[in-house]
Amino acid sequence: MSSTTRLQPSETTDGVPAVPKRDGRARVSEFLERFGLLLVLGLVLVFYAFSDATSGVFFTSANLVTLLGNQVVVLLIAVGGMIPLLGGYFDLSPGAIAGVASVATAAAMADFGLPVPVAIALAVALGAAVGFVNGFLITRYGLSAIITTLGMSLLLTGAMLLYTSGGSISTGIDQDFIAFGSLNWAGVPRLLFVLVPILVLAWLLLENSPYGRYLQALRSSRDAAALVGLNVNRIAVSSFVLGGALAGLAGVLLTARSGAADSTAGPSFLFPAYAAIFLGATSIRPGRPNLLGTVLGVFFVAVLVSGLSLLGAAVWAPSVFNGVALLVAAGIATYLARRRGARSMMH
C-alpha cells in the first residue's frame, strides 16, 4: 500500500491520472525546501538595507559592482567542479587548474609575448587537457576520482611554484586585458559579459539537455547507465574536460581581475567553491547539485561576508557564518529528505 494522505490522484478527461494534488502543508514545505536559501538571502538583504552600519554603504553601486565582479572566478570554479560531481565524480582539481591557467595566461603574455587571444586559448586548453588526463586515469584505470584529482592538484600546485619560483607574475600583462577584468561597461563589471552567457549555456547543458540527464544516471548507477546504452566512460571523461576548461577560464579571468598571477590564489578557491555547490544542492533542486543553486550559494556567501565586514565583524566571523550556514542547510536538507523517504517507504 503506497497511498499516502497527502497524495490524492484526481481525474482528467483523457483517462490519464492528473498531477496528484498535494495539500497545503506539503506544498508549503516543498516551497520552503526549494527556495529557503533564497528567502534567507532576501532577509539578509532587508536587514542590510535597514541596519545603521550597512544601510548607507551596502546598496551603493560601488559595493554591489565589486561584490558581483569578485564572484566571477569562484562561480566558474564551482560550476567547473559541479559538472563531474553531477556524474558522481568528486573533482578536487578545479582550484589548482584555475591557478595554473592564471599563471599560464600571465606567462604567455609576459614571458613569451603572445597575443591576448592566444594566451586565453592556451590557458583554457590547458585546463581542458588536465581534465582529460584526470578523466582518462579515472575511467581507463579505475582510479578513485578523489585521489586522482587530489594528486593532480598537488602536482599542478608544485609545477606552478616551480615556474614562478614561489612568487607571482605581475609585469608584462596586457593592460587592456587587465582593464577588462577590473572595469565596467554601463555600470556592470565587464567580466559579467563573459560569465552570464557561460552560465546560460551551462544551465541549458546541465539542466536542459540529455547530457545533464546522462550525468545524473551515471551518479545514480554506472552499471545501469551502461545498460540503457550510455557510453559511461566517454560521458565521464567529457565532464572532467568541460569542468577543466571552465576552471581554466576562471584562471584567465582571475589574472584579468587581479592584474597579476599569484601561484597561491587559484587553489584557495576550492573550498569556497565546494561550499557554494553543497549549499546550492540544498535548494532549487534539493538533493543534488544544480546550477541555479550553486549560483545562489556563491552569492549567499558573498552577500553575507560583504555585509559582515561592513558591520565591522572580526576576521574570523565570515568563516564561522559560512560554516554554520552550510551545516544548517545540510542538516535541514537531510532531515527533509529522510522525512520524505520515511513517508514514501511506508507499507
Added chain:
Amino acid sequence: MSLPSSDTTVDPPGPLRPGADVAVRLRNVTKLYPGTVALDDVSMSVRRGTIHALLGGNGSGKSTAVKVLAGVVSAEPGGVVELGETVVDAAAVTPRVARAAGLRFVHQDLGVFAELSVADNLSIGHGYATTGIRCIDHRAVHSRAERLIAKYHIDGAPDTPLHRLSPSARALVAIARALEQDEDPESPSADGILVLDEPTAALPTDEANRLYTSLSRLVAGGTTAILISHRLDEVLEHTDTVTVLRDGRHVSTASTRGLTKTALAEQIAGRTVRSPDRVARTAAEVPRLRLSDVGGAKLRGVSLTVDAGEIVGIAGLVGSGRSSLLRTVFGVEDRSTGRILLDGEEVDTRSGPAAMMRDGVAFLPEDRATMANFADLTIRENLLAASVRRYWSGGRMRTSRERRDARALVTRFGIKAPDVDLPMSSLSGGNQQKVLLARWLSRDPRLLLLDEPSQGVDVGARADIYRMIREAAALGAAVLVTASEFDELATFCDRVLILRSGSVVSETTEPDVQTLTAAVYDDPADHPATETTP
C-alpha cells in the same frame, strides 16, 4: 471462482497449549500508518518446533507483522503478542522483549561480512573471547567457531573467508550467528525462534534445498522457524504450516500438507492467477533473431532462432551461460565467434548496447538493484531512461511531455505509483520491476531480452509482468527469457531451450516442469552440488 473469505483460520490439528506448544501468537493485532492499515486485526499462531511460512504479496503486511514481532515498529494498543510465556500488549513489544523471548532475525541480505572469516563472522556481535589483557584469544575464537561449524553443518573452516563459501553455507553462518548470539555454545539454543526473511531469494534451487535440509535439522532439535518466501514450490515442499496475509488481513493458516500451488497463489493474489494458453504457431521464413555458432567467454557455439511474436525460454543452472547469452546478444559481453542476425541482417554486437538499442533490441538484466535501477532518480526518469533524447527539442528538455508520457505508461502497465515524480525507491519491488520493463516496452522493441524478469516479486506482480511480456509479443516482439523457476517457463514460453555449459543441448516445444527439470539436471557433471567451493 471461490476464494477463502478472510479470517478463516484452520489451525493445525490438536489443541495448542500456550507456552508449551505455541512459540508465537498474535491476537487482534492492528497497525496503522497514515492513510494505510498495514495490519488489520490479525490473529495467528505458530506452533513450536515447526517451520511456519508467512506468505503474502507486496504490501500484504507480512513485513509489518515481522517488524511488530521484532519490536521495531509498535502496533496499536489492544492487540496481544504472546512469545512463549511472555504475554504483552502489541504496542509494548520492544527489541529487548523480543530478544528475551528468544526471537532471532535473519534478514534477506544476511548482514554477513564477505571478506571476513567464518570465525570472525561468528564472533562479531557475540563478542570475541579475550585473554587477560583484552586481546583477542584466537584459540578460543577458533575452537568456538569449530564447534558451531560442526553443530550447524557449515561447509567450511574457521579461517575460510565468507565469500569462498557456498551461498547456503553463508546463510547458515548468519543463522548460527543469530541463534548463538549470547548462548553458551555447549548448551544448544533449542527454544530459539528464528525469523527468516526470504533466505533463499538469491539461491539456486539446489542451494536452497541444502539450506532447508539444515533448517529441518535445527527444527527437529526444537527450534521454531518463521519463514517469509515468494517461492511457493519451496514452501510447499519444506514447511509445516502456511499463513497467508493479504492487504493487511489474515487470510488463512493451514497445514502445508494438502495445499496446492494454485490455491496458495490465489489466496495470495486474491484472484485467479491464470496461466495463459499456448498458441500454435508455424515457424517464420526469416526468424527475428538468429544466432549461429556464437561463442564467448562462457558460450560455446550457441545456435538458435526466435521468431517475431514468439516467446522462447532458456532453462539452465547457474553457470550454464544463460545470462551471458542475453548479455552477448545485447553487446555487453564480447563474443569471439559466430554471427548474430536480426531479421536476416547481421548485427555487430561489438559496438555495444547503444547500437543494439538502435536496432530495436531491449535488455532487462537479472540484478535489478544494481544493473537496472536508478533508485534515487524519479519514477519518470527511470521510465524514460532509455529514451531521454526523444524529449529534447529546441534546446530544452520537455519535462511536461515526459511527465505526460510517464503517466501514460504507469496507467498502461498498471504500475501502482501515486506520482511519477516520486523517487523510484518509494515503489515496491514488483512495481519497480514493472517500471523497468515498461522502460523497454515503451520503445516498441523488435527483440526483448529478459533475464529473470520475475525474480523477487510477489505472485500478483509476477502475473502482471508476464501479461506485459505477452502483450509485447502479441505486438510483434521476439522474446528471449530466462527464469529459474521451471513452471514459469513451462506455462509461459512457446519453446524452451536447455542450456548447459554454454551450449544449447536440447529444445522442447511442449515444455512442462518435469521435462525441464529432468533435462536441466540431466548431466551430473554439471550439477553445482558436486562442486566443493566456488
